[in-house]
Amino acid sequence: MKCELIQTDLKAFCDNELPFPRRLAIRRHLAQCPACREEVTTMEKIAENLQYSSQSNEPLSDNLRARILANASQATGSPALPSSPRPELGEGPGVRAKRRLSPLTVAGFCATLALFAFFAMRQGLFRLQPPAPSPGSSGAQDTYTLSKNEAFRSRIDAGGPITIDGQPPAVSTARSVASLARESNAPESTGNSPSAAAPMAAAPAGDLSGDFSLDRQVHRQANVTVQLKDPEAASDQVVEMTKDAGGYVAENDLITDDGGQKSAQMTLKVPVEQFDTVLGQIEKLGNVTAKNVTGQDITGKVSDASQAEVVLEDEVARSNAHLAALGRRAHWADEEDARQVRIELAQARARVQLLHKLAALADITVSLTQTPKPAPPAQTGFLSNLRGNGSAAFQSMLGTLSAVLTALIWILAYIPIWGPLAFAVWYTRRYLRETRA
Amino acid sequence: MHQDRSKNPRKDMAMARRIAQGDRAAFAEFVDLYGPRIQALARRYAASQSDTEDLTQEIFLDLYRAIAGFRGASALSTWVYRVAMNHCLKHSERRRRELQPLDDPEIGTGENVSADPARRAIAGELRDKVQTALSGLTPEHRAVVILHELQELTYGECAEILSVPVGTVKSRLYYAFRALKGSLAGYVLGDTCAPENNAGAALGTAAETIR
Numbered sequence: 001m002k003c004e005l006i007q008t009d010l011k012a013f014c015d016n017e018l019p020f021p022r023r024l025a026i027r028r029h030l031a032q033c034p035a036c037r038e039e040v041t042t043m044e045k046i047a048e049n050l051q052y053s054s055q056s057n058e059p060l061s062d063n064l065r066a067r068i069l070a071n072a073s074q075a076t077g078s079p080a081l082p083s084s085p086r087p088e089l090g091e092g093p094g095v096r097a098k099r100r101l102s103p104l105t106v107a108g109f110c111a112t113l114a115l116f117a118f119f120a121m122r123q124g125l126f127r128l129q130p131p132a133p134s135p136g137s138s139g140a141q142d143t144y145t146l147s148k149n150e151a152f153r154s155r156i157d158a159g160g161p162i163t164i165d166g167q168p169p170a171v172s173t174a175r176s177v178a179s180l181a182r183e184s185n186a187p188e189s190t191g192n193s194p195s196a197a198a199p200m201a202a203a204p205a206g207d208l209s210g211d212f213s214l215d216r217q218v219h220r221q222a223n224v225t226v227q228l229k230d231p232e233a234a235s236d237q238v239v240e241m242t243k244d245a246g247g248y249v250a251e252n253d254l255i256t257d258d259g260g261q262k263s264a265q266m267t268l269k270v271p272v273e274q275f276d277t278v279l280g281q282i283e284k285l286g287n288v289t290a291k292n293v294t295g296q297d298i299t300g301k302v303s304d305a306s307q308a309e310v311v312l313e314d315e316v317a318r319s320n321a322h323l324a325a326l327g328r329r330a331h332w333a334d335e336e337d338a339r340q341v342r343i344e345l346a347q348a349r350a351r352v353q354l355l356h357k358l359a360a361l362a363d364i365t366v367s368l369t370q371t372p373k374p375a376p377p378a379q380t381g382f383l384s385n386l387r388g389n390g391s392a393a394f395q396s397m398l399g400t401l402s403a404v405l406t407a408l409i410w411i412l413a414y415i416p417i418w419g420p421l422a423f424a425v426w427y428t429r430r431y432l433r434e435t436r437a
Numbered sequence: 438m439h440q441d442r443s444k445n446p447r448k449d450m451a452m453a454r455r456i457a458q459g460d461r462a463a464f465a466e467f468v469d470l471y472g473p474r475i476q477a478l479a480r481r482y483a484a485s486q487s488d489t490e491d492l493t494q495e496i497f498l499d500l501y502r503a504i505a506g507f508r509g510a511s512a513l514s515t516w517v518y519r520v521a522m523n524h525c526l527k528h529s530e531r532r533r534r535e536l537q538p539l540d541d542p543e544i545g546t547g548e549n550v551s552a553d554p555a556r557r558a559i560a561g562e563l564r565d566k567v568q569t570a571l572s573g574l575t576p577e578h579r580a581v582v583i584l585h586e587l588q589e590l591t592y593g594e595c596a597e598i599l600s601v602p603v604g605t606v607k608s609r610l611y612y613a614f615r616a617l618k619g620s621l622a623g624y625v626l627g628d629t630c631a632p633e634n635n636a637g638a639a640l641g642t643a644a645e646t647i648r
Contacts, residue, residue, distance in 0.1 A: 011614055042622075050567055051587070053567040054567075057477050060469075061490075064493060068472075068493070
């Protein structure tokens with residue numbers, strides 16, 4: 001690691017204000033770099049001298065304390081004290097206080113935004129479908145298409161995985177990414193034509209204007225559930241489709257449950273260019289009951305991994321040079337360090353390859369389920385009725401019994417209260433009867 | 438010199454409310470709690486001991502007037518430091534001149550200075566050197582050094598008081614120390630002893646300088 005990369009963290013290192021991994025990295029660097037070690041020592045010395053020079057927080061002198069309290073008393077006398085405004089905090093150089101917006105301002109701002117969005121949607125400003133191409137306006141047209149694709153991409157970038165409801169667009173309230181993609185690329189296509197292939201993908205996005213799209217790496221995934229008569233035959237068809245598209249089947253399970261219902265679970269890896277084609281073909285096999293398409297932008301991860309690879313290559317070269325310079329004097333710890341760096345480099349390279357593979361191959365998980373057979377008619381007959389009625393009667397009897405039991409417990413529990421009362425009533429009636437007699 | 442900062446938001450709010458309602462005893466308690474720290478902070482921005490006292494007095498008057506506006510969004514100590522820091526920076530700008538060393542360093546010597554006159558003189562010289570070095574820093578760098586090194590606040594607290602990200606505090610401290618290294622190098626690094634004994638070593642160096 002170069003000194004320039006860690007220098008600004010050296011003070012925070014001294015103050016123990018760094019996260020553990022960064023602290024560890026700097027500690028490793030310090031073990032090898034005498035200049036940075038000296039810098040740390042200097043900083044510690046300066047800090048110690050600063051602290052030594054600072055006087056302890058001695059209490060206020062009696063005179064000053066009395067003056068402060070007297071000032072406060074005078075201020076209390078003024079009628080403006082309780083509602084005296086808070087001094088502006090952001091006026092000093094270098095100090096900017098956070099100002100809070102009043103709820104009314106925020107509400108007004110939100111209402112304005114909502115109104116703007118409402119009218120903009122009514123005017124069709126947010127429609128992603130590009131306007132019909134008109135001759136003689138190619139420059140402006142290109143810009144427009146680019147901005148639409150940017151908007152589309154920004155959704156992917158911002159939201160990470162985008163889930164699409166498998167229901168028909170007329171039912172779904174949200175505009176699905178698939179439909180957006182089709183609109184933005186080929187409005188009239190059904191998603192099966194090659195022209196609509198991989199609108200979100202990086203490498204094949206040749207239909208996107210500008211170079212900005214070429215360096216994006218997007219990993220696409222889809223889960224689709226199709227209901228059809230014969231999952232077994234359909235799974236064979238899916239295997240063929242995948243092979244034709246240049247992909248492969250990573251997993252294929254055929255399941256028959258207790259009720260004789262068949263289903264197939266498949267995981268397909270297809271080249272990202274063929275993603276929409278294969279997905280469209282699978283959808284045509286039967287009735288699509290669920291569909292979920294996600295696109296995850298992994299450009300950042302690829303970039304990070306590539307940078308790590310470059311840095312580690314540099315580290316390996318340096319450690320090799322270091323070992324060569326040491327020759328026979330090389331300590332086993334130096335060789336161990338060099339070996340560790342080589343391992344980290346190999347891991348980084350594998351990570352980059354994996355990420356490129358992820359971007360190049362899209363995952364499709366297919367569930368093929370058999371159309372459910374009509375349920376057998378419910379059994380009717382004397383015995384089944386009797387069984388059903390008997391069970392209901394038994395439940396009813398239990399309920400009644402529990403009510404009686406509850407009442408009994410209640411009576412017993414409250415004897416101390418109603419017992420004397422009942423006795424008093426009985427005694428009074430008896431007394432009256434005897435008196436009359 | 439580590440302060441016993443209040444970390445109890447409920448207690449902070451209760452104290453602020455009592456002061457805002459005109460409770461003298463609560464304000465006296467507040468002055469006793471924060472007075473030493475505010476005075477130490479003011480001393481770094483004042484030209485003399487009397488100036489320090491005036492500034493401390495002004496800060497407390499401001500705090501008293503403003504405390505009704507304290508809503509408990511941050512710790513009371515952070516809020517106090519923020520108001521005080523604003524006042525100090527405004528004061529420093531108002532004077533429009535570089536800070537001078539204390540004109541009467543005898544006043545306000547702390548417990549870490551020996552009763553021995555020679556050592557006290559040496560410590561006073563170290564203080565003057567540090568004060569001069571601090572006054573050579575930009576206001577932003579000086580503020581962060583004072584808050585972190587002299588007031589012993591954490592990076593997070595400094596960031597909150599100065600309303601800047603923690604990363605900015607980190608980089609400002611680093612660059613401030615580079616500048617301090619330039620101005621204090623001859624004084625602080627002239628010795629060769631261990632870092633833990635450096636303060637004493639600096640005193641030793643200062644003693645030799647005096648001789």
